[in-house]
Amino acid sequence: xxxxxxxxxxxxxxxxxxxxxxxxxxxxxxxxxxxxxxxxxxxxxxxxxxxxxxxxxxxxxxxxxxxxxxxxxxxxxxxxxxxxxxxxxxxxxxxxxxxxxxxxxxxxxxxxxxxxxxxxxxxxxxxxxxxxxxxxxxxxxxxxxxxxxxxxxxxxxxxxxxxxxxxxxxxxxxxxxxxxxxxxxxxxxxxxxxxxxxxxxxxxxxxxxxxxxxxxxxxxxxxxxxxxxxxxxxxxxxxxxxxxxxxxxxxxxxxxxxxxxxxxxxxxxxxxxxxxxxxxxxxxxxxxxxxxxxxxxxxxxxxxxxxxxxxxxxxxxxxxxxxxxxxxxxxxxxxxxxxxxxxxxxxxxxxxxxxxxxxxxxxxxxxxxxxxxxxxxxxxxxxxxxxxxxxxxxxxxxxxxxxxxxxxxxxxxxxxxxxxxxxxxxxxxxxxxxxxxxxxxxxxxxxxxxxxxxxxxxxxxxxxxxxxxxxxxxxxxxxxxxxxxxxxxxxxxxxxxxxxxxxxxxxxxxxxxxxxxxxxxxxxxxxxxxxxxxxxxxxxxxxxxxxxxxxxxxxxxxxxxxxxxxxxxxxxxxxxxxxxxxxxxxxxxxxxxxxxxxxxxxxxxxxxxxxxxxxxxxxxxxxxxxxxxxxxxxxxxxxxxxxxxxxxxxxxxxxxxxxxxxxxxxxxxxxxxxxxxxxxxxxxxxxxxxxxxx
Amino acid sequence: xxxxxxxxxxxxxxxxxxxxxxxxxxxxxxxxxxxxxxxxxxxxxxxxxxxxxxxxxxxxxxxxxxxxxxxxxxxx
Numbered sequence: 001x002x003x004x005x006x007x008x009x010x011x012x013x014x015x016x017x018x019x020x021x022x023x024x025x026x027x028x029x030x031x032x033x034x035x036x037x038x039x040x041x042x043x044x045x046x047x048x049x050x051x052x053x054x055x056x057x058x059x060x061x062x063x064x065x066x067x068x069x070x071x072x073x074x075x076x077x078x079x080x081x082x083x084x085x086x087x088x089x090x091x092x093x094x095x096x097x098x099x100x101x102x103x104x105x106x107x108x109x110x111x112x113x114x115x116x117x118x119x120x121x122x123x124x125x126x127x128x129x130x131x132x133x134x135x136x137x138x139x140x141x142x143x144x145x146x147x148x149x150x151x152x153x154x155x156x157x158x159x160x161x162x163x164x165x166x167x168x169x170x171x172x173x174x175x176x177x178x179x180x181x182x183x184x185x186x187x188x189x190x191x192x193x194x195x196x197x198x199x200x201x202x203x204x205x206x207x208x209x210x211x212x213x214x215x216x217x218x219x220x221x222x223x224x225x226x227x228x229x230x231x232x233x234x235x236x237x238x239x240x241x242x243x244x245x246x247x248x249x250x251x252x253x254x255x256x257x258x259x260x261x262x263x264x265x266x267x268x269x270x271x272x273x274x275x276x277x278x279x280x281x282x283x284x285x286x287x288x289x290x291x292x293x294x295x296x297x298x299x300x301x302x303x304x305x306x307x308x309x310x311x312x313x314x315x316x317x318x319x320x321x322x323x324x325x326x327x328x329x330x331x332x333x334x335x336x337x338x339x340x341x342x343x344x345x346x347x348x349x350x351x352x353x354x355x356x357x358x359x360x361x362x363x364x365x366x367x368x369x370x371x372x373x374x375x376x377x378x379x380x381x382x383x384x385x386x387x388x389x390x391x392x393x394x395x396x397x398x399x400x401x402x403x404x405x406x407x408x409x410x411x412x413x414x415x416x417x418x419x420x421x422x423x424x425x426x427x428x429x430x431x432x433x434x435x436x437x438x439x440x441x442x443x444x445x446x447x448x449x450x451x452x453x454x455x456x457x458x459x460x461x462x463x464x465x466x467x468x469x470x471x472x473x474x475x476x477x478x479x480x481x482x483x484x485x486x487x488x489x490x491x492x493x494x495x496x497x498x499x500x501x502x503x504x505x506x507x508x509x510x511x512x513x514x515x516x517x518x519x520x521x522x523x524x525x526x527x528x529x530x531x532x533x534x535x536x537x538x539x540x541x542x543x544x545x546x547x548x549x550x551x552x553x554x555x556x557x558x559x560x561x562x563x564x565x566x567x568x569x570x571x572x573x574x575x576x577x578x579x580x581x582x583x584x585x586x587x588x589x590x591x592x593x594x595x596x597x598x599x600x601x602x603x604x605x606x607x608x609x610x611x612x613x614x615x616x617x618x619x620x621x622x623x624x625x626x627x628x629x630x631x632x633x634x635x636x637x638x639x640x641x642x643x644x645x646x647x648x649x650x651x652x653x654x655x656x657x658x659x660x661x662x663x664x665x666x667x668x669x670x671x672x673x674x675x676x677x678x679x680x681x682x683x684x685x686x687x688x689x690x691x692x693x694x
Numbered sequence: 695x696x697x698x699x700x701x702x703x704x705x706x707x708x709x710x711x712x713x714x715x716x717x718x719x720x721x722x723x724x725x726x727x728x729x730x731x732x733x734x735x736x737x738x739x740x741x742x743x744x745x746x747x748x749x750x751x752x753x754x755x756x757x758x759x760x761x762x763x764x765x766x767x768x769x770x
Contacts, residue, residue: 060723064716093749094725122750249722285739390754394740502743503720506752
């Protein structure tokens, strides 16, 4: 099968082109580094199937950053049949810098010249055929957001493969070319890197690329090569007054701006872009932070109003409910039906408490999660997230993080209840410095991910019904405060060291593509539902049996005693020796153990613990009502529990992601131990100081 | 003069990018090299990072990186 690789700068519409080609339901983000893995799909051109790979968005192909190395290794090792280089026409000069490096690999290239409409607004027009002729590649004009130009792009791919036209060689300054051609002669026939031209290897050697040089060194035949290389590096230094790496980067820059000037015509004096006008308000030193807080606060209020507080859906019996109310009505109905028709005690208990109780408790929050995802994706797509990083960098740096850490923190829920720590941990790949990355990964799970949201919502509904928005806002602020505290602690005591450069593009604002946005929000929500349907169902059933067995038939009216007697109750009770210091009893302990598998299970397990043995016909109130009526519970305990859930061990999938991203079980285990300890300390302080003061 | 000493709204031309290794390379990969014209758009709320405009796009840099970029006034 033939292979297509999609490459390009971040924010050039690359992921959008990939989605259009493959139909993959995958996120289109508008801040650097949203694609941190190789996404794959298939497309059909003239009846032939093509394998399409979406490479990480990069500005260059050095060995300094992981994204760039991943992209580069793919191109060298897999040698795709064609590279689709998505180029932002409105940002052509900088995009060409990467194009030149792709061309050096001598793989056929098709340029998808994207966002020409924005270029026109900026006041210039790109001549695609001239660009194609200069580089020896095919150029297709696209507007990926509108899905236009995609058929032409596919045709160009299949044409260039059948013609097998390699791109032209772009020559740099004579000082460099002399050295390159001499090195090429020495390299020829040696085939250190069989898939790439010797010219590429020669250029990389002169750039003193660590990966290439160490490869050559281990291959053994360095005796002849390296003295020559040293000589040329020195020669370039003498001629240009700069190190050879800089000289080559400058030569590429110069070539890019030469090509840019040659194939662009200025149509009018570029107006001040809308983006610049927005930035002058949104990034303003005084207004910026204010706007940031207002936007985030409005996010919560809106989502809660639409999903839970406003009753805008009509029921068939004439009542009006909120979307959350709709789900709980449905599961109450299911539960009642089950109790009526199932006669066997054990089966009734299993279906009602193990299945309907667990899944229903989680599913009830689907509308909330869906809406939260819609809002967050809109913010990501619009380009505002990069501005958040800009505004917050100085502040975050004081805590041992950096502006880009904010991307991880936001993906994992930094804007509110939506998000997931798994992609959050993975988004930390954009951080170039190992230590910054590690700290970001370790504090990212403390953000309020989408799974913690139902737990908060249930407890807030029970104990703080009159100040829902305010409580969510407080929890949002606390998640930031505690993550930053943890980061500072880690930077001071565990992972000390220098911080890294912060160089981030602030992309052009645009209206979010609403179709993409809803698909995106839906696919994230669907993932949540699938999780609820499979993992949660499975684990909830295990927990139900841990609570049901060993069963005491003699005391049917004493459900609590039965639970205490069960396997789960014994584990929870044993933990009470420790948890009593933060006011948690064995029931909460069971729920917290469940939450280690997935945070939303805290609520599913609590639901099982509290509805078990009760008769749902007589007692149909949801869990919130039950907890607020219970004499064991108080607002203080609910608050301490919410903070504990926020901070304690990341869920199993996140731990697995940490293991993968750090390459060591050491850090995965560390993350579990340190965050649980941290959660305990904070909950201890909250619980006991409140008791002392009251 | 370095970029770190520039004021908001100033337009400058890069004379040299100092330093070496990843941070220098990153700056060059983003299009900052000898002769590039930069406009200092604004400083972030805590005066750092700095938003600059070059080659028709916006970039955020920390002051510590700006100190590596030697500049002169445009038009000299």
